[in-house]
Structure formats: structure tokens, C-alpha cells
Amino acid sequence: MRKFSVYIILIACCFIASKAGAQSFKLRGTVYDSTKTYPVISVTVLTSSGKGAVTDLYGHYEIDVTETDSVWFSYLNKPTIKYAVKKIVDASRFDIAIHINVPVLKEVIVKPRNYKMDSIQNRLDYAKAFDWQKPKLKANVSGDMGAAVGFDLDEIIRMFQFRKNKSNAAFRERLLAEEREKFIDHRFNKALVLRLTGLIGDARDSFMQSCRPSYEICMYVGEYDFQYYIKKCYEAYKLKKSEGWLRKEN
Numbered sequence: 001m002r003k004f005s006v007y008i009i010l011i012a013c014c015f016i017a018s019k020a021g022a023q024s025f026k027l028r029g030t031v032y033d034s035t036k037t038y039p040v041i042s043v044t045v046l047t048s049s050g051k052g053a054v055t056d057l058y059g060h061y062e063i064d065v066t067e068t069d070s071v072w073f074s075y076l077n078k079p080t081i082k083y084a085v086k087k088i089v090d091a092s093r094f095d096i097a098i099h100i101n102v103p104v105l106k107e108v109i110v111k112p113r114n115y116k117m118d119s120i121q122n123r124l125d126y127a128k129a130f131d132w133q134k135p136k137l138k139a140n141v142s143g144d145m146g147a148a149v150g151f152d153l154d155e156i157i158r159m160f161q162f163r164k165n166k167s168n169a170a171f172r173e174r175l176l177a178e179e180r181e182k183f184i185d186h187r188f189n190k191a192l193v194l195r196l197t198g199l200i201g202d203a204r205d206s207f208m209q210s211c212r213p214s215y216e217i218c219m220y221v222g223e224y225d226f227q228y229y230i231k232k233c234y235e236a237y238k239l240k241k242s243e244g245w246l247r248k249e250n
Contacts, residue, residue, distance in 0.1 A: 024066050027085065029094035030059045031073060036097045043098065044074040048082070056223050057186075065091075073098060180215040187218040187226065196227060197234045207237050 031043045039059025046052050048070040053063040065071060070082040075098055088094050188208065194200060199207055211233040213226075221229065 024064045025091060026062055027065045027071060027088070027091050027094055028060070028062045029096065031055050031061065031075075032059060032095065032097045034097055034099045040075065040098060042075075045071065046074065047071050047085075054223075062222075062224075184213065184215055184218050188213055188230075192227075193230065196230050199234075207234065211237055 031040045031045075032038060033040055039055070041055055041057055041059060043055040043059070043061070044052065045054065045061045045063050047063060047065055049066065049068075051064050051069075053061050055061045063071070065085045067086045069085045071085060071094075072082045073080045073096060080096070080098060083094075083096075085091075190204060190208070193204055193208055197204070197207065211230075213229065213233075217226070217229065
């Protein structure tokens with residue numbers, strides 16, 4: 001009986017040791033399309049242990065895994081094969097390409113335009129304005145030795161077109177400002193605010209107006225930290241509202 005108890009204890013210790021040894025770590029990478037050229041957003045990343053993540057605007061993902069895990073990717077309900085984590089050579093850069101066939105692309109095109117499509121089209125429509133640069137003096141070069149023989153006459157003429165240059169610069173800045181505002185709207189959207197705060201209608205609009213993040217925050221903060229930022233803003237917003245109501249009652 002005593003020997004049987006010792007065996008039970010040994011088995012339990014081995015089980016605990018194996019659990020302790022299965023330390024989690026971050027698996028990171030980028031998901032591309034089948035050409036391995038363009039990143040794919042909103043791809044679901046899943047593990048056999050039940051963890052999940054979604055690729056961001058740049059196709060990047062980050063998820064907690066253990067060596068005993070398997071990981072797979074799903075796009076439009078089409079999963080990839082499962083990859084054993086212990087066979088992944090570099091966990092800091094596990095990039096994959098998923099196959100997107102023609103019918104899927106057609107289905108996406110007929111849906112409402114998203115931020116990325118609008119941004120690309122806007123850049124194409126106003127390419128001349130986005131590419132405009134303030135005129136500068138440029139030396140003309142000729143001869144075998146590449147000697148400067150004078151300045152570019154067209155650039156000199158452009159330098160003295162003050163009103164046109166000012167108008168072009170203002171238009172370019174306005175386009176860039178609109179692009180930044182649309183990017184903020186893309187990240188700080190109503191669906192995300194509803195999920196994190198539960199606010200709807202006028203209450204949500206009021207919160208989003210008073211707590212609108214800057215372009216720099218939207219551009220450079222990761223998804224986890226961005227959602228944490230919104231939650232902290234919501235806590236501050238509720239506190240400010242409650243203090244306002246208390247002052248009214250007094």
C-alpha cells in the first residue's frame with residue numbers, strides 16, 4: 001500500500017513538472033496574401049490551447065503559445081493547416097502566406113469600401129497633389145565630366161509662382177489632414193467603442209467626441225495598448241460625468 005502511494009506521488013510530481021515546464025511565450029509574425037506581397041488584415045489566429053488574436057492593419061499578429069501548442073490561421077472561415085509550435089524555427093517572425101482565390105476577391109470588391117481601399121484610391125486620384133514638392137534650385141549638368149553649367153530655368157520660374165506654390169502646398173496639407181482624420185475614424189470606430197464601453201447612441205457619440213485620440217496614438221500604438229487606452233479614457237469620462245452631476249445636484 002505504501003509503495004502504491006509513492007507511485008501516485010511520483011506520477012503527480014511528474015504531471016506538475018510537465019505543467020510547469022510548459023511556459024508560454026509570444027509568437028509574432030505577418031500574414032501575407034498568396035503573392036507574399038500584400039499584408040492581409042482581420043485574419044484570425046488560433047491555438048490548440050484556446051488563445052486567439054487578429055491581424056492588424058499591417059497584417060501583424062501576436063499571440064501567447066506554449067511548445068505543446070499548435071497554431072493555425074483562418075480568413076473568411078477558411079482555416080489553414082495546423083503548425084506545431086515546437087517546429088517553428090523563429091517565434092519572433094513566423095510569417096505565412098494564405099491563399100485568396102478569385103471568387104473571394106470578387107466577393108470582397110462588391111462589399112462597401114473600407115479605409116484601406118479609400119486611402120489607396122485617394123492617393124491615386126490626387127497623386128499630383130500628394131507628390132508636389134516645393135521648388136528648389138537645381139543645377140544643370142552636362143559634358144563628360146558632369147560639370148554644372150547653370151540652373152534649371154523651369155525650377156527658377158516655379159520658385160517665383162508664389163500664389164500657385166502657396167495654393168499647392170495648402171491643398172496638399174489639407175489632403176494629408178483629411179487622410180489622418182480618416183485613419184483616426186478607422187481605428188477609433190463605433191463598433192470598437194461599443195465593444196469596450198457598452199455605449200450606444202448619443203452617449204457613445206459624446207464619448208467619442210470628447211476622447212478622440214490623436215493621429216500619433218492611432219498610428220504608433222499597438223492593438224492591445226490602444227484598447228487599454230480607450231478603456232482608461234472611458235473610466236476618466238465616467239468620473240468626469242459623475243462629478244458634473246454631483247455639482248449640478250449641489
